[in-house]
Amino acid sequence: MIMSFPTTTRRYYLPQPGSFENLTIQEVPVSAPAAGEVLVKTHAVSLQFRDLLVAAGRYGSGCPPNLVPCSDMAGEIIAVGEGVKEWKTGDRICANFMVDKLHDGSPGNEALGGAVNGVLTEYRTFPAQALVAIPEHLSYDEASTLPCAALTAYNALLCGIEPLKAGDTILVQGTGGVSIFALQFAVASGATVIATSSSDEKLKIATKLGAKHVINYKTTPKWSEEVLRLTNGAGVDCVIEAIPIRKCNARSIHCLHQKRRKGGCYRLCWQCADVKPADIIIAAIGKQLSLRGIYVGSVVQFKNMNRLLSANPEKTKPVIDRVFEFNEAKAAYTHLKSQTHVGKVVIRF
Incomplete structure (x- = not known):
């Protein structure tokens, strides 16, 4: 009617x-x-x-x-x-x-x-x-x-062939919309989060939201080495790269699994600038990484994400x-x- x-x-x-x-x-x-x-x-x-x-x-x-x-x-x-x-x-x-x-x-x-x-x-x-x-x-x-930032983060972390699981360690780049939702979804899923930003004030907010470790990449230019130190040299299981104004370079990939641990997932969200495909592919082969390009998501994924939001209202606000x-x-x-x-x-x- x-x-x-x-x-x-x-x-x-x-x-x-x-x-x-x-x-x-x-x-x-x-x-x-x-x-x-x-x-x-x-x-x-x-x-x-x-x-x-x-x-x-x-x-x-x-x-x-x-x-x-x-x-x-x-x-x-x-x-x-x-x-x-x-x-x-x-x-x-x-x-x-x-x-x-x-x-x-x-x-x-x-x-x-x-x-x-x-x-x-x-x-x-x-x-x-x-x-x-x-x-x-x-x-x-x-x-x-929700339609873009939240659903992009949800798709990146909890969909595909290698979804995030409790106990994983994830590196979240920046504190924009996608990155903040990725932090929240990871915490709600039982993962450990390392967050980066160029602002200590923004990192305080990331800590309040549940990030276990935070890194200011301006004051710590070798931030990938700091990620390895925080993980006792093991590296992280997943990197969410959602900062289109910064280079998606070897540092992010360097943070993924090290030494005898192989695997991990590098997830690119949106139009990350200055991506060097050859470098990423070579690194992915050597480290046996999974690469996922994320472009928002579907109505079905949106409905599934909303169930997660309703089940974890405080952590995902x-x-x-x-x-x-x-x-x-x-x-x-x-x-x-x-x-x-x-x-x-x-x-x-």
Whole structure:
């Protein structure tokens, strides 16, 4: 049944790439949801590094003109289209990052805020099958951090042929959204976490979240040697590399299993800059490593992750650095670009 709904929506769009300063608000009509769709009122959107790349015109092969940016949202269903049985008005939902990636075998071509218009809009229709229910204990602000950062970390650690297990030791690079969720999921899974950052203040937060060891890579330039010292020369079982502004170099791989211990997993999330594929492959062969490239995840993985969140509400509570209002979107982008944040930056509607 289709309920009454607003006839227009305010949204941000990029009339031309080059800078997030080009973000412009426009008002456009809202259409009724078609068969198999739902209409959603957005309550919160969280930003990610990809949004800076999109705004700058530096994301992949480019984006459609006049793109509505951002991919990570939490909202409320206000109307359902014909044939939709699994959702009703009033349901709290997140949309998956790729609306066509339902399971591991799905294509994943329609990424919000990149290949198709995103979620920095007051109202938007979505395919019903692309939505996931928000865990009851999370607010809209908190839930908006899940579609990319949380799901990327969950996929990296707990999916694939070599999932993290209790007793493993993991190295988490940085304190951005993916890294913080990776730290939390690892702690909830019973693993030991070593976290790095260039800021002692950020490392204090990582310690509060459960990191057993922390390393400032600016004051400890040979940080990979420190990782080996902390592990008594054995190295770590897994490295999560989710810092696109730093080199993914031999130091991370050097932290993995040493001497007679072989194996371990090097997991690359997002667009890590200056990757040298030949060096990584050679090191992987010599150390018998598993390499996994992570690009967010599927609706099925999202639902599985939410069960983990609900089972460990305290250990996995999303870390939000700062919340901005809808008309402060450019300020939110500025704060994200400053790299002074820990966790996620949210825009509240």
